[in-house]
Amino acid sequence: MILTLDCVQEAQPGLQWQALFQKAWPFYKPWFLSEGPMARRGYLSSYTQLDHYMPELIPLYNTLVALAGGGDTEARFLSMYCPPAYLAGCSQLAVQGSDNFLIRNYDYSPTLLEGNFLCTHWLKPVMGMSDCAWGLLDGINGDGLAISLAFGGRKVMGEGFGIPIILRYVLETCSNTAQAVQRLQHIPSHMAYNLTLIDAAGIAATVYLSPENPPLVKDTVYAANQQEVIDWPYYAKISGTEERHAALSHMAREPAEPREAIVHHFLQKPLYCQNYHQNFGTLYTVLYDTLQRTAHLYWPDDIQITQSLHQFYPHKQTLHLAALRRRTSLYK
Numbered sequence: 001m002i003l004t005l006d007c008v009q010e011a012q013p014g015l016q017w018q019a020l021f022q023k024a025w026p027f028y029k030p031w032f033l034s035e036g037p038m039a040r041r042g043y044l045s046s047y048t049q050l051d052h053y054m055p056e057l058i059p060l061y062n063t064l065v066a067l068a069g070g071g072d073t074e075a076r077f078l079s080m081y082c083p084p085a086y087l088a089g090c091s092q093l094a095v096q097g098s099d100n101f102l103i104r105n106y107d108y109s110p111t112l113l114e115g116n117f118l119c120t121h122w123l124k125p126v127m128g129m130s131d132c133a134w135g136l137l138d139g140i141n142g143d144g145l146a147i148s149l150a151f152g153g154r155k156v157m158g159e160g161f162g163i164p165i166i167l168r169y170v171l172e173t174c175s176n177t178a179q180a181v182q183r184l185q186h187i188p189s190h191m192a193y194n195l196t197l198i199d200a201a202g203i204a205a206t207v208y209l210s211p212e213n214p215p216l217v218k219d220t221v222y223a224a225n226q227q228e229v230i231d232w233p234y235y236a237k238i239s240g241t242e243e244r245h246a247a248l249s250h251m252a253r254e255p256a257e258p259r260e261a262i263v264h265h266f267l268q269k270p271l272y273c274q275n276y277h278q279n280f281g282t283l284y285t286v287l288y289d290t291l292q293r294t295a296h297l298y299w300p301d302d303i304q305i306t307q308s309l310h311q312f313y314p315h316k317q318t319l320h321l322a323a324l325r326r327r328t329s330l331y332k
Helices: 015-032 043-053 055-067 072-079 163-173 177-184 233-239 241-253 259-266
Strands: 002-009 089-095 101-108 116-121 125-131 135-141 146-151 193-198 204-209 216-218 280-289 294-299 303-308 315-320
Touching: 002 280, 002 303, 015 055, 015 072, 043 055, 043 072, 055 072, 055 163, 089 146, 089 193, 089 241, 089 259, 101 135, 101 146, 101 193, 101 259, 116 303, 125 163, 135 163, 135 280, 146 163, 146 280, 163 177, 163 193, 177 193, 177 204, 233 241, 241 259, 259 280, 259 294, 303 315
Parallel strands: 002 116
Antiparallel strands: 002 315, 089 101, 101 280, 116 125, 125 135, 135 146, 146 193, 193 204, 204 216, 280 294, 294 303
């Protein structure tokens, strides 16, 4: 269970992004075509939908398609319109007060993590964990808006975009939680996801997205892998979402704890998971500080990487996840 994290800075897409895409494409292409090329939308419809819902990204999209070689399959993949199913288990919590931040655990298979933590200045300064070459799993922008995703725990699929490009769009075009929530009301997601946001003013929200219902904006500051009810019992069981949801609820109700204590909770059960053989192991914990515009990546055994939008350091970290010490549960 080896994970390699590469922190990469490139203001505008160029040779570094191209190299990252070329490295990842042999893995993404079979996934994208796994149901046959006709199962994915054509270039024209994909481009049209991206232009309709996220027009600000079109010049950037055209640049990335050219860097990716300009092929039809690459262009359809990069549109991220109606991609194959994408599941992950995650826990996330926004903390409000004098120390505003978003903290989350990302639970997935180590072999499927892209492993690139990118710092860019495409439309805005943005840094976060890359996915699908230019989408994001979580991140923060120069205005101090932070966001992360968690799968919504439902099998339903429909017409819409892959969630990583929706996160990228929010951070590239929005300055605060209110703007982000407004944008999210109008962008279709192809599956169910829970997005938790917090901005520099400490305004937080969680938005439940699904392909068949309007977005549901919640005043809760946390999310695991369920929405209003448990919709997929098997997934809920193997992902431990109910236990994690209860732990997050407990933390949100309690008086504010110091940052170090909250990080400690995220590095132990039930939030920290080593169920790697079923693709639900915690790959990283990240904390986005909305005031300092910093990101702090954590693992057990006191392993940490700190990055800042003001001073970003290219860095590569290799971890043997299964060797990291186990933690005991705080919640009985």
